[in-house]
Amino acid sequence: MKYGILSVIALLFACMVYTQDMEPVLAEAAKLEKNLKETEALDTYISVLKIQPSNVKALCRAAELTGRIGSRFKDDNKKTEYFTTAKSYAEAALNQKQDYADANYTMAYAAMKMATVTKGKERAACLRDMKYYADSALLFNPNHAGALYITGKWNIEIYDLNVAEKAAVKVLFGGMPKASLEAAILNFEKARTANPWMLVNYLDLANTYVKNHSTGKAIDVLKKMVKMPPRTGDDESLKAEGRTLLASLQ
Structure with a gap:
């Protein structure tokens, strides 16, 4: 009986924690971002996730900030570590809400970052994911600036592939995908209008x-x-x- 009561109390406490209002903390994190204190903002989003691991907004922001901060390291191993973490946050967000533009965008963003530290088939897979998730984000929000930007970036990445990379991309895409400078410009301009x-x-x-x-x-x-x-x-x-x-x- 004693253990049963303790279990009920623990369950009630867990429910209270899970339903705790995180909006003030998220607002503080957004304020830190606005003030260019990105490391502190990331730490704040992570503090939200310690209480609410499925908070989609915190997962998306943690994914993008982790990727952005990781890009600043010169060491590729360190970059890969951060980009892998960014991808894990993005995957968790997408698992919570697959029809959410930001969740799909952060998956594309993580893939874009991973493409900078990978080669061959692995890089080709990143480019495939980059396009797939950017397209998915635009399906749910056609004016998503980040997804429009990534689509433009994807066109440039495909346009600049060397012979070996083109071969790997052809295998994964089932042929060489269409990409051009004109398409990149169109998407970058749309992104500029959106943001x-x-x-x-x-x-x-x-x-x-x-x-x-x-x-x-x-x-x-x-x-x-x-x-x-x-x-x-x-x-x-x-x-x-x-x-x-x-x-x-x-």
């Missing part, structure tokens, strides 16, 4: 315009980019790249 503050999108759009022999358009994009305020921890370094590229084009 005019995404500086990484500006830089990739400008580089794609350069590849497509549209230097004037690249210059216009970069002139706007370098005047914009930072919204992520990467934006100052992205702006520095943009200024360097702009100087080389003028």
